[in-house]
Amino acid sequence: MKYTEEHEWLRAEGDVYVVGITEHATSQLGDLVFVELPEVGDTVAKDDEIVVIESVKAASDILAPIDGEITEVNTALADDPSLANSDAIGEGWFFKIRPSDASQLDDMMDEAAYKEMIG
Amino acid sequence: MTQLKETPLHALHVELGAKMVPFAGYDMPVQYPLGVLKEHQQTRAKAGLFDVSHMGQVVVKGATYADAAAGLETLIPIDILDLGEDRQRYGFFTNDDGGIEDDLMLANRGDHVFVVVNAACKEADIARMKAALEPDLSVTEITDRALLALQGPSAEAVLASLDERAAGMNFMDVATLDLNGIEAWVSRSGYTGEDGYEISVPADAAEALAKSLLAHPDVEAIGLGARDSLRLEAGLCLYGHDIDTTTSPVEGALTWAISKVRRAGGARAGGFPGASQIMAQMENGATRKRVGLLPEGRAPMREGVPLFASEDATDPIGAITSGGFGPTVGGPVAMGYVAKEHAALGTTVFGELRGKRQPLTLTKMPFTPANFKR
Numbered sequence A: 001m002k003y004t005e006e007h008e009w010l011r012a013e014g015d016v017y018v019v020g021i022t023e024h025a026t027s028q029l030g031d032l033v034f035v036e037l038p039e040v041g042d043t044v045a046k047d048d049e050i051v052v053i054e055s056v057k058a059a060s061d062i063l064a065p066i067d068g069e070i071t072e073v074n075t076a077l078a079d080d081p082s083l084a085n086s087d088a089i090g091e092g093w094f095f096k097i098r099p100s101d102a103s104q105l106d107d108m109m110d111e112a113a114y115k116e117m118i119g
Numbered sequence B: 001m002t003q004l005k006e007t008p009l010h011a012l013h014v015e016l017g018a019k020m021v022p023f024a025g026y027d028m029p030v031q032y033p034l035g036v037l038k039e040h041q042q043t044r045a046k047a048g049l050f051d052v053s054h055m056g057q058v059v060v061k062g063a064t065y066a067d068a069a070a071g072l073e074t075l076i077p078i079d080i081l082d083l084g085e086d087r088q089r090y091g092f093f094t095n096d097d098g099g100i101e102d103d104l105m106l107a108n109r110g111d112h113v114f115v116v117v118n119a120a121c122k123e124a125d126i127a128r129m130k131a132a133l134e135p136d137l138s139v140t141e142i143t144d145r146a147l148l149a150l151q152g153p154s155a156e157a158v159l160a161s162l163d164e165r166a167a168g169m170n171f172m173d174v175a176t177l178d179l180n181g182i183e184a185w186v187s188r189s190g191y192t193g194e195d196g197y198e199i200s201v202p203a204d205a206a207e208a209l210a211k212s213l214l215a216h217p218d219v220e221a222i223g224l225g226a227r228d229s230l231r232l233e234a235g236l237c238l239y240g241h242d243i244d245t246t247t248s249p250v251e252g253a254l255t256w257a258i259s260k261v262r263r264a265g266g267a268r269a270g271g272f273p274g275a276s277q278i279m280a281q282m283e284n285g286a287t288r289k290r291v292g293l294l295p296e297g298r299a300p301m302r303e304g305v306p307l308f309a310s311e312d313a314t315d316p317i318g319a320i321t322s323g324g325f326g327p328t329v330g331g332p333v334a335m336g337y338v339a340k341e342h343a344a345l346g347t348t349v350f351g352e353l354r355g356k357r358q359p360l361t362l363t364k365m366p367f368t369p370a371n372f373k374r
Helices: A023-029 A075-079 A111-118 B010-015 B036-045 B065-073 B119-133 B155-160 B164-168 B203-214 B224-233 B275-284
Strands: A008-013 A016-021 A032-036 A049-055 A059-063 A068-073 A095-099 B019-023 B026-031 B047-051 B056-061 B088-094 B100-108 B112-117 B138-141 B145-151 B174-179 B182-187 B196-202 B219-221 B288-295 B306-308 B318-326 B331-339 B348-353 B356-363
Touching (some): B010 B026, B036 B047, B056 B065, B065 B112, B065 B119, B112 B119, B155 B164, B196 B203, B203 B219, B288 B318
Parallel strands (some): B047 B219
Antiparallel strands (some): A008 A016, A032 A049, A049 A059, A068 A095, B056 B112, B056 B138, B088 B100, B145 B196, B174 B182, B182 B196, B306 B318, B318 B331, B348 B356
């Protein structure tokens, strides 16, 4: 697993990466009530705002962690946003992305470094 | 930055694991470990205990109740003189332009009027009352009492287990109860759309009472986050958002609260700030109105979202003043102001969210049925 400073996690699955947000992030955001996902086939650039999430408190944007193409989105999450709270690194995934430049993963944190960042 | 004030229940909030945030100058619990959604559902299903000690508690007293009531009627367009003993009414301070300075609760407690005002406005409210009413009347802020709200369908059984007289009170009744030996000034009211009580107790007894109420299996501590979603579903205004100094009671759809006797043709018509503007609006209608709005999609639309008459109209016809996810409704709910031509129930308007226009339907409030003990 790789982690970004934006509290996203990336897990390799064949030639794509599954992306979601961490438990730390969902506990800070509170109960999620709305998720707007990108379209399958979208080509995105790192730091594009591609997902909107809303908790009971506020709206936030989720940024594309890398350049690439969206290959799948979690429609179950759009139907039931609480999955991100109950199973952040499992059922609560957001989208899958095929990287166009896999070297962008190199600078990301591993689990130990992420845990150190969130204290 | 000035130091945040703490309520008498501050240590208890911390002990319960609350997430504390600044609110109206106080360090207040926005949520407990249960979380906003479950706290909201808990209050609708069983009972929730809220700390509302940041609100202002004020005693207005004269030689008689009638003196105090008559004085307050010069600031508030409500029939306070004829309010029965041990009864409470909702009201508001108006200004010379017909706007609302604050909304409040007024109770006839025998020899005085007990006034509960919003935390953010309390200094101004007290200054306004002192300037207008002293020295003929005394205006005393009660700073040594906490204020708790116990809300939800189980509230009656819970409070009656401490003093059975609680069960005999009707909506908007007030009484002095004996809760574990504590003298409590209680009203059967609240701001969640549920049955319940607001309970004023001496500050040094507040924590013990709160713990005693929380010991009941049906009661959980509830933070400001759920308080906001509960009052929004109930269609109740949040001062400073849904009503303020620039919105009149007519625009704010609060005309129902203005007592007949204070309206045109009434025995004590007018005599409050902004009376001519407000009475003219009651006669001729206002140019805008506060309405309930149900977004058609799943996306919450929050305060500040502009509203348009159509998908391509250029100029907005209003804006959302409160909005979010309604856990009991199971979807987004909102309220806001629209121009009077667009204020009919059932009208579709469009909110602009992240650059896209999305439809909302003007809907009768409350969004969830009120469960008051009438």
